Amino acid sequence: MTAISNALRRGSVAAALRRSHPPRLPSSVAVLVAASSRSLSTNPRQVVVDNFVSSSPPPTPQRRWQQRDDDVDVEIMRHPNDVNDRNANYIDERGRSMSGVVSAVRHDWTRSEIAEVYSLPFHELMYRASTVHRMYWDPSEVQQCTLLSIKTGGCTEDCSYCSQSTRHKTFVKPTPTMKVREVLEAAARAKDAGSTRFCMGAAWRELGNKKNAFGHILEMVRGVNGMGLEVCCTLGMLDADQARQLKEAGLTAYNHNLDTSPEHYPNVITTRTYQDRLETIANVRDAGISVCCGGILGLGEKESDRVGLLHVLATMPEHPESVPINALVAVEGTPLGDAAASAEGDDAKKAEGIADVDAFDMARMIATARIVMPRTMVRLSAGRLSFTDAEQFLMFQAGANSIFNGDKLLTTDNPKFDADAALFRKLGFVGKPAHAGPRVAPSEVSGLVEITRVSGGAEDERQYA
């Protein structure tokens, strides 16, 4: 059992099972990592680990949960923190199944396949997404992040949803970049409130030649990182050298949303292209920074645009480490905010998607993201204030495993720390620590997930030696 615990702490369940059940019967077929302990008790079915067979059952779920309750620090098993290390542990994995639902990390999704998932009857979609979520994640762990606007308003871009654009008359007054000390104080408050990732956003098109501001931002990144928090920035377009410097300063992740599908994008923003955004995302990935990239519902998009956005994300060379799903917070004075206000009670406009996003829209989008990118953290982001606790629960069941806390999300209102703390207590959630990989899914630990691997023979075995 020690071998299991050690290997699981390193994130490799298959390796753990291999060590604890030495190979006895070679098989030419790559089969299953584990079968449910319940089926083993009623049916002496052998557990097949790649090309080796063991007759010993995996640990039971009850025992695992008991151990976790008794000694949380020792018994909670986590994947490696680095997303590349996590993925490397599963490089030979071909798929998973549990309770009749099959899943795989794929990069070859077609748009029609994603549309098929998105269009499932709601009850079926929720069942599948929730099961996929439990195959890859511990559903009780939900990361809390805080997003601070370090430079507000005065942006020359024309994003039609944004309160910070100079092209829209909104309540936002431009303010200069915050001082490093102020930002670190805000980060300390967020940390005290349970946040483990601190994101800093600046309202401008790109970092460009802003040498002074960039110097301060690098200091902020170092400072927040030094406080033991994960650090994320959203600073518009970046070039490769800026991405490298941010990485060296300790940046964990970089957010750059695609917002919507390539087809609908020009209806929302005209001052920079979809391709510009994809290039920044590539620069971030190439610098070894985790990519955070998602979208917004309520931009007047059709359902096919939501599918189109997920298709772009799910066919990237690596799925983004995190995908934020936002509901438009309609701000008076922005083109989309004004359109949403005038759409109230207008069925024709509602049919065009210019209206409030409801909880079912959000849950459907989150569930589809969970299914097509099973190892990605799906972040329930802007718009939470318009959803009840029960509606948010629907979104967690759909596979969301992160929220943004704090009473402001850039310039718009967000639930208060206390409200989220109460929600977490009500739903039995715990936050994810900073700089720690996610928990290994309890269903994987307990052997309820069947994992199919490629049979690599001796070479495959060496990988875990």
Ligand code: SF4
């Ligand atoms: S979303 Fe960003 S780039 Fe677009 S207008 Fe707002 S601050 Fe500027």
